[in-house]
Amino acid sequence: MNEKKAAQVKKLEADAAILMQLIREENDIQTKQKLIAKRDSVQRKATTIKNNRLLSREAKRELIAYSFIAPNFIGFAIFTLVPVLLAFALAFMNWDGSNAITFAGFENFKRLAKDTFFGAALKNTIIYVIGTVPLTLIAALALAIVLNQKIKARGFFRTVSFFPYVASLVAITSVWSMIFHPSKGPVNYLLLTVFGVPQQDLPKWFSGNLVLLTLILFSVWKYMGYYMVIYLAGLQGISAELYEAGGLDGANAWQKFRYITWPQLRSTTFFVVVMLTINCFKVYDIAVMLAGGGDGKLSNSATVLVYYIYQNAFNYWKLGYSSAIAMILFLMVLVITIIQFRYEKKLNA
Amino acid sequence: MSDEILQKKYRSKRKNAYATKIILGIVLLLITALMVVPFLWMLSASIKSNREVFMMDPFLWIPKLPKWDNYFKIWTKIPLLKFVENTVILTFIVTLLQLLTSSFAAYSFAKLEFRNKNILFLAYIATIAMPWQVYMVPQFIMMRSMGLNDKLLAMICLQAFSAFGVFMMKQFYEGIPNDLCEAARIDGMNEYRIYAKIMLPLSKPALSTLTIFTFVNTWNDYLGPLIYLKTETKKTIQLGLRMFIGQYSSEYGLIMAGSVVSLIPVIIVFLFLQKYFVEGVASTGLKG
Known part of the structure; x- marks a missing residue:
């Protein structure tokens, strides 16, 4: 056993010597660095065996780091990463969930182009996003500015404006459908x-x-509290000195907002817009609960993309077709996120 | 002379401040009303008979004969207790797993060095921008083939390992100085002890914020349970309530009573943790 180890150490040390020779002869810095790293790892292996340890100090450190990540990452990889990859593949297949899978190529996407219900869902989702994102942003920012003032019972007001976000959709949509009931409601x-x-x-x-207007108004009401908190956190990061300086220069409230608050909040606004857009594109439950009636069926005027994904998958079992719609949804979110990142980068440059 | 002008200016400024205060007060009152009235309406309707709910002339917040009965009936009309039980189990386990595993992983990403760190973290980041709805179908097919269809366990696997939690906790840990960990390492603490004895106690605001988000999302989730949970005795409170509304759409008082019941736990959790909330959002980099 010991002889075997000695032989191993000898061989590793010989390898290290060869590598050392190569390093001396190498001129390209990048290759040189790679070689140095390789030599180090060989030498480390040799010391580990020499000292009769199972693992080198570095390997042990890495193992500890991985052990911290493993519980979350294993769950995340199985239940999120794998399905994400499958989703891409499934969009180019035909499958009903039990019989054999067949390859479909772009057929699903071609059929989507002619599908009028899909067209309605796409149009409604886009209108919903265009309506909801700016309105929520303005409402949340205004609310945050008001609730950042030194006022009595500030904590109470902040808590209250977060209530709609916390409340369950099923419960709160049933209240809305009563308050806005066409024949009996108080409104x-x-x-x-x-x-x-x-x-x-x-x-x-x-x-x-x-119906789309109602959906938009409801979303603004429900989610403004959440983005308000994010803005509130952003507002607290602006130094008071800026406002003092502005005050000395004679800036009025609007000018202070225009030239101090708004530019200082730019990265917060960027984050809010990205999150809002992603969240708005996945609208589903709001539409089903407000416009779906007792059986939760959506007509052309209120249908949204996720509703059609769900229907195709779990009512018709057209899994490929449903994944193709999901891909369209993903592409739109992706494109908009990239545009926003580009824009943000350009402003920072 | 100039004194007088100054005094006048001062007085008008004070008047201005006074006016601003009044306007601010009115705005606040309006906002509060907008936020609270639907909830008050819910409470009020939950103790009314079906006829009284829509009686507007004059609108009474508390009826002459409050029907407390609604709050007893709702438990017998549908298996509400079972629904609450399922939801409590689900939410509790998911929140616990989420807090533990993501703070654990985040510590490694923020404070330790290892190979492939950036690639692994990129995998998390990339899925944050991807709506769950995009991959919910293949996820369901996968879970079904694992025999998890119609099981609460499927919902736990689905919600317990979110990228969002890891991202949030990592941002927070990066705000904690490295020197703190270095000092502890020199004192001979191993990484697990540093995590448990130094990092965790410091992360109250971040953990509270993550708890609120996870608790609220899991408790209120509708689409997830709708896809996975088919047997009535396994359903969550959101599904149960929705089912009840579908069956008894004109039992307004009862629907509202059920809604109030479904709100109570979330509101309690939120009220307990909300004092850390703004601080938590600020320190976890959620503000961008």
Whole structure:
């Protein structure tokens, strides 16, 4: 046993010597560095065997680092990374979940181009995103600025404006559908009695053209508290000296906002816009619960992409087709995120 | 002379400040009303009969004969207790696993050196920008082939290992000076002790924030349980409530009572942890 080890050490040391020779002869710095790293690792191996240890100090350190990551990463790899890769592959296949998979190429995407329900879902999702992102941003920023002032019971107001975010969708959408009930709800009752809107003209909040507006308003109401907190954190990072200097220069409240707050918050705004866009594209439950009625079916006027992904997968079992829609969703999110990153980079440069 | 002008200026400035305060007060009142009225309406409707819910003339917040009965009936109309039990188990395990595993992994990413660190972290980052809805279908197929369909365990696997948690905790740990860990290493502490005795106690704000996010998301999740949980006795409270609304769509009082019940746990958790919340968001780099 010991002889074997001695032989091993001898061989490793010989390797190291050869490498050393190569390093001396090498001129290219990058290759040189690689060789040096290789020699070091060979030498380390030799010392490890010499000292009768199972693992070198470096290897031990790495193992410890990996042991910290492993519990999360193994779960993450199995339940997230693998499905992500499968999703890409599945978009180019035809499969019903039980029979044999067949290769479809771009057929699924070609069929999507002619699918009118998909067209409606795509259009509605985009309108929803375009409406919700700026409105939520403005509302959240305004709210954060107000709640960053020195006012009484500030904690109370902050807590209250976070309530809608915390509340479960099922519960809170059922309240909204009662408050905006077309014939019985208090909102339309007010329109009828106080504003004198004739009975037949009362808005039907959850169908037709209005439904997207209702979805947008609801989302702004529900999620502004969340982005408010992010903005609040951003506002607290702005130094008070900037405002003092602005005050000395005679800046009014608007000028202070325009030339101090807004530019200082740029990275926060960037983060908020990216997160908002990603979150808006995956809208599903809000639409189903507000516009879906008892059975949760969405018509052309209220359908969204994720609804159609779900339907194709779990009602029709067209897994490939459903994954193709998912890919479109992903591509849109990706493109918009990249554009935003580019824009942010350009501003920073 | 100039004194007088100054005094006038001062007075008008004070008046201005006063006016701003009043406007601010009104704005705050309006915002609070906007945020709170739907919840008050929910509470009010939950103790009304179906007829009273929509009686607006005059609108009474508390009916003459409050129907507390609604809060008892809701437990017998649907197996609400079972739903609550399932959701509590699910949320508790997911939150615990999420806190433990992501703070553990984040420590390594923030404070230790090892090969392939950047590639591994990139894998996490790349999936943050990818909506779960994009890969939910292959994920379901995979879970089904593992025999996890219609099991709470599937929901746990799905939600316990998020990239978001690792990202958030890593940002927070990077704000803690390296010297602290170095000093502990010199004192002979191993990495696990440093994590447990130094990092964890310092990360209260970040852990509270992550708890709120995970708890709220898991408790309120709808699409995940909808895909996986089919048997009635395995459903979560969101699915159960939605099912109830589908079956008894005109039982307004009962629907509201069920909704109130489903909100209570989240509100309690939030109120307990919210004092760390803004600080947590600020220190975890979520502000960008």
